[in-house]
Structure formats: structure tokens, C-alpha cells
Amino acid sequence: MSTTDEYVRIDAAVDPLAAVTRLAASGRFEEYVVYERPGEWIFAGESLGKIELDTHELRVTWDGATRTGEWSGRPMAVLEEALQSLPLGPRRAFGWVGFECCAYTFGAEAHLQGGIELAHLMIPRVEVTVSESGATIVGGDSSDHDAIRDLLTAPDAAVRTAAPTDIGTDATGYRDRVAAAVDEIKQGRYQKVILSRKVELGFEVDVPESYRLGRENNTPARSFLLRLGGLEAAGFSPELVASVDELGVVTTEPLAGTRAFGRGDAEDLAARMDLESDPKEIVEHAVSVRTSMAEIESVAEAGTSHVSDFMSVRERGSVQHLASTVRGQLASNHSHWDALEALSPSVTASGIPKDASIDTIFRLDGAPRGLYSGAVLVVSPGGNLEATLVLRAVYQAGGQAWLRAGAGVIGQSSPDREFEETCEKLGSVAPYVVAAARS
Template identity: 65%
Template sequence: MEFVTDPAAAMSRLAAADRFGEYVMYERPGEWVFAADPLGTVELDAGELRTVWNGKTTARAWTGSPAEVVDAALAELPHGGRDAYGWIGFEFCAYALAATGYLNQRTPLAHLMIPRIEVRIDAAGVRIEGATPAEARDIAELIAASQGSDLPVAHPVDVRPDPTGYQQRVAAAVAEIRAGEYQKVILSRKVELPFAVDVPATYRLGRAANTPARSFLLRLGGLEAAGFSPELVASVDDARVVTTEPLAGTRAFGLGADLDDAARAELLADPKEIVEHAISVQTSFAEIAQVAQPGTTAVSDFMAVRERGSVQHLASTVRGVLAAEYTSWDALEVLFPSVTASGIPKQAGVDSIFRNDHDPRGLYSGAVVCVSPTSALEATLVLRAIYQTGAGAWLRAGAGVVGQSRPEREFEETCEKLGSVAPYVVKA
């Protein structure tokens, strides 16, 4: 097939066609993958592990590390060299960080699937794997029809109403930080939507207005979601190089060149934002060092400014070479959840989140995950996203709270981040 000029339109059209069952669409630099029609799945909640292959379900209780359990369950499936795709929820971290007392037995932790069909779009064109000849023709026709099609019409969402008492919760966290309980926590707020959402159309419209590090669109296990991820939680490549990209420190972006430049200068000079970013990088460095060969952990691009849709952030990259005794899932477990979506020290920050955030986070600040048969792994942070189940649709955003935080400013930061998605929501 010829070169595709608008991969986001193609992926949105495949998802909306509703012909290929459940799916995970994942964009990484230079490549878009639509993975659909699961041959098998691995589903983990706090009380049970369920694996499905060829329609047969096996369920059992589990103990130990959820990362090890999921890794072993994937290895047991006869995947035939196929990649796995899916998500892990924020509550996945509760086991490594001694917070399981906040979970109930049905708390979802992870859901991954092995697809029958994969559609890849990159600079070489379109590759379709696993489809029947008729399905391949349908896919090619859908992609061709998507190119040059009109953008969907948005139904923008007002994100300023806040029934969650966000500023009061931030003030409570600031008091805990000043009392020495921890250094930083990311508290979030949920914005319920009063209508059902067309998630693939929202993805297409939002992707046209965002500059994510990665993006995703999925329908898996009763959950629909689309997002424009600002950063990696973790990647481990075939050379066993572990990478994470902590972002911390935020200002609005997209208000015009003069205002954007002023916000950038303010960001680079703000002591609160600089401290917040520096301690995030320090934590990420220490975490990678736990699983890396000695002397290989290093920081690059320290405190660069990266634009991500409606906001700009301070950003750094931390890398190390995975030691022989550790797996990709070990690296993910030590880096998860992202320090920029949890807190410092991480255990105390996560405890504060379970106490002070409203509702379980689920996919928000979790990760969308891709795993190769060679054990290369990529987990992208789920922020700047929209979520929908049979119970309704919602947005969610947070801000980093430190001792110098002002509740009104942190509330404004959540509004700025919600601005990456809220203007582009499309009604079902």
C-alpha cells in the first residue's frame, strides 16, 4: 500500500469500524500499530489471575510480585512469536510499595492481549499481518477512505467545576509535606462527562492538536481509552538498555509565541519547578541503578523543555544497561508508577495518593504496555487521556505538590493539562 499521509486518521477509522474485536492502537516514534482480535489474554486483579486462549479460560489465585506473575503468564501462552499489548493500572504498584491494604479483591491491575491481526504503518507504508485476504482488503479500503477525510466536530468540556475539593486536598498534602511526612505527591482530580463519547473520533481530533511522546487508543475488557502520553515510564530494548523520561514542572503552551516564550522562561527560572524536576530525576536515577549494571546509569538532556500539547514541561532522560539477573518486567516494576505521577519518596507518596485522591486511579497514571517475544518492553505513561466504560466517561489530571505549592496554582495546572484533551472531545 502507498505511503499513508495521516496515520492517526487511519488508526481512528480502523478502531471505529468495529470489525476486528477488541484492540490496542499504539504510536511510537516512526510507527503506528493497530493490534486487534485477541487470540489470548492475561488479566490480573488483586484476587485472581485469568488467562484465556482459544476461548478457554483458566483462573487461579496468585501471590508474589504482579510483574513476575504477568511475565510468567504471558510466557505460558502459545503466542507464536507475536507481540503482546495492553495496560497496567496505577494500583499495580501497591504490592511493591506496601499499599495493598487499600485494594479490594476485584481491583484491576493489568490486562494484556495477544492479537491475531496487526496493522503497522511506518515510513515504508502499510503492513498487515494475521488477517484473512478479505479482512486485508477491508483494512486497505478503510485506510484509503480515511485519508483526506474531514476532522470530527468537537464538543468541548468545561474542566473548571470541581466537586472533588481539589484545592483543599492539595492544602492537606502541603501540610503533610511541611510536617516532614514526604517531599512530593501528585494529587489528581476526575472530571465526569455528562454524555457518551466517540473515543476513536476524539483520538483523531486530539492527536491533530497534540505533540505526544507516544499515543494510544484502546478497547479492552470493557474499557475504552485514548491518550497523548507525554513521557515513557520505562523501555527496555533488545540491547537491554533501560530508559525512563521523567517530566516535572509545567506551564501552559499554545497561547502564542510571546506568551509561550514567557512561560518557558518562567518555567526555567521557577525554584519550585526546578526542585520538583531535580528530585524526580534523582529518584529515577536511583531506581534504574537498582537493576542496571554498575556504572551504566546516566542522565542526558537534563532539564530540557519539551512541548506536549497544551503544556510545556521540564524533561530529562535517564538510561542504564539492565544487569543480567533482571528482566524487563523487573525494570518496569522498579520504575512504576512514574515518579512524576506518584511522589517522593515513592512509597510515602503513593500512600498519600491512596488516602487523598478521590476514587481508584485505574488506568490514569498507569501505563499502556507493548512486549515483544524477545522481552523488549515499552510502557508509556497514561496521562492526557479520556476514559470510558459502561458507567460513563471521564477525564483526569493531576499536579505535583511540594512544600512551596499553592493550591490555586496546582488547580490551574490541572486545567492546563486537561486542556490537552477537553477541547477535542467528540460526542458519541
């Protein structure tokens, strides 16, 4: 199909969440990524080009032609080089990188058995930026513009109700795995590890509708909805893994320390006070911030790294977290992809030190994490990058749908409390998962 770089502006009162959900559910775009950041939603639809990386092969597609080949080295560097090989012009790339990318950074490739998808980026044929005052369309043709205008301003439809989901069964032996990790920590093998558990849903999910309902009931730092290749996902990210802005400022937002939220003013306040005074949670957060600071220092100009908003409390849906912001000025000999590699996977989704905790995750977490605890990305040609952490999400692929959540395990951890924490986090998603309509 033809495309253009022309800007088309639609000035109209718009419900951005409903609008991007309609675009995703319309069937007009075979692949798409929706990415929300403060003040705007971006809908990237239909791949003009894409980059797919798995454990065995790199596939680069542009304008209908695909080249394939083996690859070696570090996944982030491979993705950077592949993007640079394409005639992008001003176009942005959207997509995801999975947790298993870290195996190559931390010498854990032996844990990767079989073909595992590591990353999937797409360069959209049409990009729509939506806010409450209207939308801007870049790319596409006149028929796209007419269809998008109709979808953006269509009458709103009622949101369907969620399907019941049981999150309270320990089907993966989570408590036993936490106990095993506590024993290893007490032996001095590492300080902290984030172990997760997978909850199979047992029914087909309407992912766009689940995104809309979930976003109406969550307060994320960022949110996303995607269908790329065989994977669908929708999520409500509590933090940035990494961002690099137009001035080269690198930012990460480690969250560690969790209590339930949304149970009433008195109970929420009591939980907050408990969170702010719990030695286990304070230690967990402090060591996470220290690690994030060291990672930014590894790619930043000397003396520019600093912490702000230290150990504040941020509310994220059904939970509240201790949070801090760490920043530094990217050094001239490092790229935005280097910054993402240095900060991936997020310390709050892996552990401390990362090499030992990542080895533990591969040993104790069971099945590959894939997108869970990876990141959804927006990458601009000028070097801007934003990567948001994938935690509170619903996933669907290969006829299966699931949720996943984890908790930070340290020497003072209780298996029952960490299991309870996963339930609190799953509470940000599970009550809003909508089953697909039966045909």
C-alpha cells in the same frame, strides 16, 4: 477464525492517524490497541489470547480457552510468568497496567477495597504497522487483509467537532486536598506527591474520533487508543515510564515542572523563562530525576546509569515541561518486567519517596486511578518492552466517561496554582472530546 503469520505489504500513500482511527471505528475488531511511536502507528486487533489480572483473580485465555485462578506475589512477575506460559512465537503483547499495581510493590494492599482491575494484556490475531508510505499486516486471513486494505486507503471523512467540557469546577475538593498534602509535607512525612482530580463528562464519548482530533492538536511522546474488556481510552502520553531495547538499554523520561503552552509566541516564551527559573519547579524536577536514577540503578549493571538532556523543555500539547532522560544497561539477573516494576508508577505521577506518596494518593485521591498514571505497553518475545505513561487521556467504561489530571505538590505549593496546573493539563484533551453520535 483462522489466522496466519504471513506478512502482507500495502504500498500506498497513507494518512496513518486517519487510517488507524478507521480501523478502530470500523466495528470489525471487538478489541484493539493502537500504539503510536516515532515514525509509525501499530494497530493490534482482536484477541487471540489475553491476560487479565484483578485484585482477586488471574485469567489467561488462549485460542478460546480460559483458565482462572488465584494469584500471589507481585503483579509484574505474575504477568511475566503468564505471558511465558503461552505459545506466542514471534507475536507481541499489547495492553495496559494500572496504577493500583503499585500497592503490592509498596505494601499498600490494604487500600484496595473490592474488585479492582490491575492489568489487561492482549495478543492480537492481526497486527498492522502503518506509516506514511503504507502498511504491513501480520496475521489475520484473506478477508481481514482485504478489509484492512480498503480501510487504510478509504477516502478521508471530516472530523466531527468536540463537545463543550467544563474543566474549571473544583468538584472533588482538589484545593483542600492539596492544602492537606502541603501540611503533611511540612511535617516531614514525604517530599512530594502528585494528587489528581477526576472530571466527569456526562455524555457518551466517541473515543476513536476523540483520539483523532486530539492527536491532530497534540505533540505527545507517544499516543494510544484502546478498547479492552469494558474499558475504552485514548491518550497523548508526555513521557515513557520505561523502555528496554534489543540491547538491554533501560530508559525513562521523567517530566516535572509545568507551564501553559500554545498561547502565542510571546506568552509561551515568557512561560518558558518562568518555568526554567522557578525554584519550586526546579526542585520538583531535580528530585524526580534523582529518584529515577536510583530506580534504574536498582536493575542496571553498576556504573552504567546516567542522565542526558538534563532539564530541557519539552512541549506537550497545551503545556511545556522540564524534562530529562535517564538510562542504564539492564543487569543480566533482571528482566524487562523487573525494569518496569522498578520504574512504576512513574515518579512524575506518584511522588517522593514513593512508599509515602503512594499511601497519600490512596488516602487523598479518592476513587481508584485505574489506567490513569499507569502505562500502555508493547511487549516483544525477545525481551523488548515499551511502557508509556497514561496522563493526558479520556476514559470510558460502565456507561461513564471522564478525564483526569494531577499536579506535583511540594512544600512550596499553592492550592490555587496546582488547580490551575490541572486545568492546563486538561487543556490537552478536553477541547477535543467528541460526543458519540445519537442513534
